[in-house]
Amino acid sequence: MTSPASPAPRRAAVVGTGLIGGSIGLALRRLGWHVTGHDQDERSASLARQMGAVDEVGIDPAAEITFIATPVRAVAAAARDALGHGPGIVTDVGSVKGSIVEAIDDPRFLGGHPMAGSEQEGVEGADADLFAGAVWVLTPTAATDDATYATLRGVLTELGADVVALAPEHHDALVAVVSHVPHLTAATLMGLADDRSTEHRALLRLAAGGFRDMTRIASGHPGIWPDICAENRSAILDVLDGLVQSLQDVRSVVADGDRAGLLAVLEQARAARANLPSRLAVSGDLREVRIPVPDRPGVLAEVTTLAGTLDVNIADLEIAHSSEGERGVLILLVEEGEAERLRAGLVGHGFRPAVLPLG
């Protein structure tokens, strides 16, 4: 890796120069990085270079970080290739994490998923600001090297992302709820309206803002979904079953003319919608949580995924190794209102954290 004192730029590689890969390239180059891009579609890689999303086309054995931004089914092979090309960190941006992380057991690999996108596809839609304020999930495991996590986390934070650590399977269960099933539902609603519009031509003319909002994601490219549905099948089926059950409950409420029941459903939804976390939730008041940790693999993954699971936002993270080398201190900065939640969770997991005011 490039030493911090060197004037040479930090080097990254992007495999798959589509919308996400291209946006990573643009964002890193804006920060002064040198980015090399590869795509099995040579026109895509060439276009990425013309657009300034990458400096050059090819493979970079000296890349400090390689981002695998291929379709989900191609991630594991591409990641293994990249791990073989050089000593750097390898991460991916796939929408499903369990199967990918399980397939690549390497301390230099760390699964990731930026929760940002667009209905567009291809490098033409790439945007250096795509990740500003967006949640970027990382899925460290006991196999993940601490330095891998800390380095990648730092770079993603520089891209403006809000890094949340989750266990791979936990990530998959959650995105089934907030992404995969909503997408399938949008397509289903749109298809239902389309079917009925053959009988009732005027139907789609009546589609006002609410319907357009609800079906917007159905205008995305279908190509990525067979992989996602295959890789995250059980979580998606579980949530689809929950949705069908809930819709049948709503049907009963409507059929029975149960006004109070209907209001309860809608009031819950309204309150929950109003409470969706804003993209930049960090306030000014932070606390330092110092956690003495044994110097064993997996501690950083355990602590950060615990914070993610507890929805505690980590504003900054530092690992202070002790001089004896057997123990270290993990220092997290978290919001004042979330510090106690994290502290209690850590104690429950056998840690002995201290919460201190900043400064």
Add this chain to the structure above:
Amino acid sequence: MTSPASPAPRRAAVVGTGLIGGSIGLALRRLGWHVTGHDQDERSASLARQMGAVDEVGIDPAAEITFIATPVRAVAAAARDALGHGPGIVTDVGSVKGSIVEAIDDPRFLGGHPMAGSEQEGVEGADADLFAGAVWVLTPTAATDDATYATLRGVLTELGADVVALAPEHHDALVAVVSHVPHLTAATLMGLADDRSTEHRALLRLAAGGFRDMTRIASGHPGIWPDICAENRSAILDVLDGLVQSLQDVRSVVADGDRAGLLAVLEQARAARANLPSRLAVSGDLREVRIPVPDRPGVLAEVTTLAGTLDVNIADLEIAHSSEGERGVLILLVEEGEAERLRAGLVGHGFRPAVLPLG
């Protein structure tokens, strides 16, 4: 009614000075109308006057048109009151039309539904431009006076609305698909995510743009929905059943790993989403469709709802009564590409239309 030569402003009344009623008031006043407003909540009416949405608070027996913009359950009584106050036209803006139109059998009443709104409520959210480019459904029946329809249509067009005539029951079936069930589905998705977030605190933090789009309408005020669900129950239940069936079909496709089946669902949805009519679809090339009509009640309703059902956009409409008084000619301006569809439909209903180039 005020004669066209008079310098006195045309007069309208609004009953229910909330978001829609207030927006109608603002839009009409901008066109030079005198608007009187009434609301059972005196503070709301008073606020509407302070905001300039109405000229005065009260009842106007001289109103040329009274807009009933109360909650759905109160429309019928308010409309009957307004019909009793003076000789003017009365219309409403309720989201359900069958039960309302059936309850008010008067040639001066014409049901309506502007397909525009907002998550806001109350006159504070009123906007003179709310109806610009929006579809405004009118539901004329055999009982509707031709002059009532022609006058109201002209005024709504001046507000910028795209007027579509549909039979009341047809309207109700269509809005169940594009409005009522999507709303219930958004609330259900939001509720499902909320339920699971109690177990998984991080869940809602992962909600990115697509989920936010899909659940936006769930942030609207629940108060109007018990009425809507009660008045349009059978159409809503029918569409909910269709949605549940379609979701179960999607579930099978996912469970079976049927990639081609999944792509077919998503491709259909994507194509349909891309083909949603734009809000201002009128092109420059119009045709004149001249339809000799017997001078009997209901002809205008029959012709305009036929056009609405066929999704033929009426850019302008004129009724030329013959001097003998027994017959007249109905002149519609429609887009070139839709003229033949309308002509064929009219022939099928026993009319003898002629399609002419403009000018």
